[in-house]
Amino acid sequence: MAESQTELLNRVFLLESEFLKFLKPTDVIFNIQGLEEDFIDEIWELEKNNRKEASGRLLKKISENSDLLPKFIVALSDQGYQRFVDPINNIYPDRGRKFCQEYFEFLINYMKGELADILEPLQICAYLYRNRCIELSDKEAIEAMQSSRGRTAACQEMFQAMKRRKDNWALLLLEAIKETQEYVKLKMDPSASQEELERTGILLAGTKQRYHSDSTSSDKESxxxxxxxxxxxxxxxxxxxxxxxxxxxxxxxxxxxxxxxxxxxxxxxxxxxxxxxxxxxxxxxxxxxxxxxxxxxxxxxxxxxxxxxxxxxxxxxxxxxxxxxxxxxxxxxxxxxxxxxxxxxxxxxxxxxxxxxxxxxxxxxxxxxxxxxxxxxxxxxxxxxxxxxxxxxxxxxxxxxxxxxxxxxxxxxxxxxxxxxxxxxxxxxxxxxxxxxxxxxxxxxxxxxxxxxxxxxxxxxxxxxxxxxxxxxxxxxxxxxxxx
Missing domain, CATH: 2.120.10.30 (TolB, C-terminal domain)
Known part of the structure; x- marks a missing residue:
C-alpha cells in the first residue's frame, strides 16, 4: 500500500469509534463498487440487529482491501457524511467554531427533552434537507417516525440524523430552528434568571406560543x-x-x-x-x-x-x-x-x-x-x-x-x-x-x-x-x- 494510502487508512481508523457510534452501513454499501453481493446482504441483515457490529464488519472489510478505501470515502461524501469526510481529508473547524459547536451541543443535549416537547420536526427537517444538512433517507425516516410514533420520537430521530451526518450538527440545528420556528427561543445562558430570560426573549418556554400542524379529519366518515x-x-x-x-x-x-x-x-x-x-x-x-x-x-x-x-x-x-x-x-x-x-x-x-x-x-x-x-x-x-x-x-x-x-x-x-x-x-x-x-x-x-x-x-x-x-x-x- 502506498504511503499516502496508508496515511488515509490511518485517518479512517482514527475515527473508528465515531464510525461505530454514527455510521449506518446501508447508507454507503450500495455505492462502494467492488463489494460482493453476499457481503452486502450480510451487512444488510446484520445492521437490522446490531448496527455497531455491522459498521465494524464493514471497516474490517475496507482495511483488508486497499482498492475499496477511496470508494468508501467517495460513498461517505455522496451520502452526506461530512463529519467523517472532513477529518479524513485533514479539514478541521477553526477553534472558534469548535468552541461554539461544543457549547451548543451541550445545551441541546441538556435540553433535549424540553426541545422534543415543543419542536415541529417536519418543518425543521424540510429546511435541513433543502440545505443539504441531512439526506433524503433521513428526511423520510423522520416523517415516518412522526407518522408512526409521534412528534417527540421524530425529534429524537432528527437529532440522531444530524449527529450522524455533520460534526457541527448543533450549529446547523439551531440555525434551522431559528429559520423555521422563530417563536422557539433557546436559553443560551443556563445561569440567567427567569426575569432576564423573559426580558431578553431567549426563554425556551413550553407555555409560550406553540405551532400545531393541522390534522383535522373529514366531518363525514368515509x-x-x-x-x-x-x-x-x-x-x-x-x-x-x-x-x-x-x-x-x-x-x-x-x-x-x-x-x-x-x-x-x-x-x-x-x-x-x-x-x-x-x-x-x-x-x-x-x-x-x-x-x-x-x-x-x-x-x-x-x-x-x-x-x-x-x-x-x-x-x-x-x-x-x-x-x-x-x-x-x-x-x-x-x-x-x-x-x-x-x-x-x-x-x-x-x-x-x-x-x-x-x-x-x-x-x-x-x-x-x-x-x-x-x-x-x-x-x-x-x-x-x-x-x-x-x-x-x-x-x-x-x-x-x-x-x-x-x-x-x-x-x-x-x-x-x-x-x-x-x-x-x-x-x-x-x-x-x-x-x-x-x-x-x-x-x-x-x-x-x-x-x-x-x-x-x-x-x-x-x-x-x-x-x-x-x-x-x-x-x-x-x-x-x-x-x-
Missing amino acids: LPFESTFNFDVKLRQKVRLQSIRNPIIHDCIITNDQLVFTDYVRNSLLIYAINGSINREIKLSGTPFNISVINDNDIAVSYNQKFIDIISINTGQVKNKIVKSGNTGWISYQNRLMFADIDHQKIDVMNLTGEVIRSFNRPLKSSVLCISSDTDSVFFTDPSNSTVYCFDLNGSDKWRFTADMMKSPTGVTTDGNGNVYVVCYISHNILVVSPDGKHHKELLTEKDGLQNPTGIYYDKPNDCLLMYNKRNCDAFLFDVKHSH
Whole structure:
C-alpha cells in the first residue's frame, strides 16, 4: 500500500469509534463498487440487529482491501457524511467554531427533552434537507417516525440524523430552528434568571406560543365503495430497477409509452420502455425533486431550486427554463396550466412561459406535500397526519379523507373519472378514493408486491397505474378497469 494510502487508512481508523457510534452501513454499501453481493446482504441483515457490529464488519472489510478505501470515502461524501469526510481529508473547524459547536451541543443535549416537547420536526427537517444538512433517507425516516410514533420520537430521530451526518450538527440545528420556528427561543445562558430570560426573549418556554400542524379529519366518515363499483386490477409488467446500480428513485411518470423515473443519486432521468427494458438515461442540471407530464414529448422537472426545466424526453434537451421567485418543490401540469409549490408557502398557477395566472396560499402548514391537479381540483397528501386533501383551483377546501388503513401517504394521482389513487409508504398499499371523497377501497397491498412504495402515476389514455417500491427498487405497471 502506498504511503499516502496508508496515511488515509490511518485517518479512517482514527475515527473508528465515531464510525461505530454514527455510521449506518446501508447508507454507503450500495455505492462502494467492488463489494460482493453476499457481503452486502450480510451487512444488510446484520445492521437490522446490531448496527455497531455491522459498521465494524464493514471497516474490517475496507482495511483488508486497499482498492475499496477511496470508494468508501467517495460513498461517505455522496451520502452526506461530512463529519467523517472532513477529518479524513485533514479539514478541521477553526477553534472558534469548535468552541461554539461544543457549547451548543451541550445545551441541546441538556435540553433535549424540553426541545422534543415543543419542536415541529417536519418543518425543521424540510429546511435541513433543502440545505443539504441531512439526506433524503433521513428526511423520510423522520416523517415516518412522526407518522408512526409521534412528534417527540421524530425529534429524537432528527437529532440522531444530524449527529450522524455533520460534526457541527448543533450549529446547523439551531440555525434551522431559528429559520423555521422563530417563536422557539433557546436559553443560551443556563445561569440567567427567569426575569432576564423573559426580558431578553431567549426563554425556551413550553407555555409560550406553540405551532400545531393541522390534522383535522373529514366531518363525514368515509365509507368503502359500494359493491356495484368494481375495480379490476391486473399486473402487466414488473420492472427491476436494480439493473441500474443503487438508484434512489423519488418520482415516476408514464409518457408516450415510456416509463420515466427520477434518480436522486445520478441526477438523471431513467427511461424504460413500456415492456420494462432499460432504454436510456438523461442527465439533469441538478438533483431532481419532482416531474410532471406536459405532453407526449415534454416533461417538467423541479429541483427544489428557483427554476423548473421543460425537457424534451426524446432529445434530453432543455427546451425552456422557468425561473421562479422561490424554490420550487412539487409540481403538477393539467389543462395547459402548471401548479407549483413555491417555498412551501404558496401555489403558483402559471403557463409554460412562467407567467403567473394566479396564486393562492399553500393550504397546508405541513412541510411535506404531494400534489396532483385535475380539471377542477387540486389534491394534496400529507404524510404527517395521513390525510388526503381536495381543494378547488383557488385553494378553497372541498373535502379531506383519512382512514386507518392509510398510513404515510406519499403520492397521489387521478384517473379519467376523477377517482383519486393514493400510495402509502408505511401501510404498503394503494387506496382509491371517490371523486367526492365519500368512499374508498384498498386497491393493492403488500401481497401484490408493495414494499414501502413512494411513487405513483395513472396513465389516463391507457388506464394503467405505475407505482415504485423504495425498499427493493421494483416498479409495477397495472392495468386498471373500473365500472359502475
